[in-house]
Amino acid sequence: KAEQMAAFGEISYRLTDKLEATAGLRLFREKLSGRTVASGIPLIFPNGPEDISNKGDNNVVTPKFALSYKASDDALLYGIIAKGYRQGGFNPPEELTGGAPETFEPDSTWNYELGAKTSWFNNRLVVNAAVYYIDWKNLQVIPAFNPFQLRYVDNVGKAHSAGGELEIVARPFRGFELTASGNLTYAEIDVDTELGPKGSWLPRVPRHSFAVSASYEWTLTPNLKGVIRGSVQEVGKSYSQLDYAPISRAPAY
16 A cells, blocks of 8 residues: 655746746655565465564655757757656565565656757747766665566666757658657666676666658648658667566567
8 A cells, every 4th residue: 555645836937038947846655565474385474474574764855957049930948957766666475476675665767858959940940958877776676587476676876877868850841740869778787787787678677679750641631631751760779677587688679
């Protein structure tokens, strides 16, 4: 069971005609409670039935700071610093997980982003770009898969994610739109752990992806339009676990 109470506020202040600062703050309190009742095979539970109750309370503050600069009517530059938080939780009994801890702790991030949103040639061309860095502490991961044990969550120290993304939208003539977007991400663990060495890719994060689409819209009747559209997308390979086992590899598609 999880309960949260939260309050959020944000203030923006125009420093100049073109420069605006924003500060935000989220305050929340969470209460977690869990109960596990386990019994059955004596070999697994030699001490008989178990009834485990856990509780956890956290008071959390997550700030946000942003600065935006309107270079022109067609160009906006911005920077954002924000903190993220994810609650902890409870694992199955250690007899079913091979000795996992009863609970796992919250993890948190500091997120840094710089970006630009631009429009060109009377909005016929739109180019948006951003770079980012995420500093991740007390990372929650699912350890290597064992078919004879239940899966659980553990905390493994520090990690980071750095990358960039680009989006281009072109409208060369009426009714036709061409869109291309892509990103590169380097998300790695920063410490050696039992689950993987320093530099291991973070689970479920492909190094790259891209997408291209084209569409054309035309008028059939005063009340009816026709649209034809095509698209292609590619997502790079990733791993579901830190150990790089063949079973954990998801190929590019």
